[in-house]
Amino acid sequence: MDNGGARIRRLVWALGAGAAIVCLGLGILIKNRTGTRRPPTAEAPTAATESKKEDKHEALMLAEVLKKKPDHTPVLMRLAQLAEGSGDRAEASKLLRTVVQNEPDNSEARLELGRVCFESGDVEGAIEHTRKILERRPRHADALYNLGAIYANIGNAKLAREYWNRAILADPNSESSGKARTMLTKLNSESL
Numbered sequence: 001m002d003n004g005g006a007r008i009r010r011l012v013w014a015l016g017a018g019a020a021i022v023c024l025g026l027g028i029l030i031k032n033r034t035g036t037r038r039p040p041t042a043e044a045p046t047a048a049t050e051s052k053k054e055d056k057h058e059a060l061m062l063a064e065v066l067k068k069k070p071d072h073t074p075v076l077m078r079l080a081q082l083a084e085g086s087g088d089r090a091e092a093s094k095l096l097r098t099v100v101q102n103e104p105d106n107s108e109a110r111l112e113l114g115r116v117c118f119e120s121g122d123v124e125g126a127i128e129h130t131r132k133i134l135e136r137r138p139r140h141a142d143a144l145y146n147l148g149a150i151y152a153n154i155g156n157a158k159l160a161r162e163y164w165n166r167a168i169l170a171d172p173n174s175e176s177s178g179k180a181r182t183m184l185t186k187l188n189s190e191s192l
Helices: 001-017 047-067 073-085 088-103 106-121 123-136 141-153 159-170 175-190
Strands: 020-024 026-029
Touching: 026 073, 047 073, 047 123, 073 088, 073 106, 088 106, 106 141, 123 141, 141 159, 141 175
Parallel strands: none
Antiparallel strands: 020 026
8 A cells, every 4th residue: 555545544543443534625634533633644653754763763772782792793784774774875884894894705795885885976886895796706696786787877788788697697596687687688678
């Protein structure tokens, strides 16, 4: 259901069993047991607001754990994910760099760091971190797909094709190889 529907479900739940939804020509208002009508936003926060509060709370809790174990990889990875989700790519990058410094062979952290670098405009950093995965694991389908995507986004169709074909050969049944097939089809149809 769309966001509006989810918001209405939450509002009806918050108002209790006696709540009724009254639709008016200009929008939806909630009628509670006393008959008072209020706009939906007056009753409950949006899902995005709740999610941000939960993420902030989680980040604070994880930061406390990190004080005791500053190099705890799962905590650093989750904090990086939360930072990225809130738009703080610099913080996400810093956290991921810590993981990579402590665990140079951590492919998941390198893959995420490459993605964060790319989204921050650091194309060379994205390529460097993604290629380092392939130095140790040349058939890493996700890294191969991501390099193809990086090259496609900077206009190098030849290298994009090369890496996407390698991703398909590396793990034909992976999600990354499926995406590579889709992107190759799209790239080939655009160049005709």
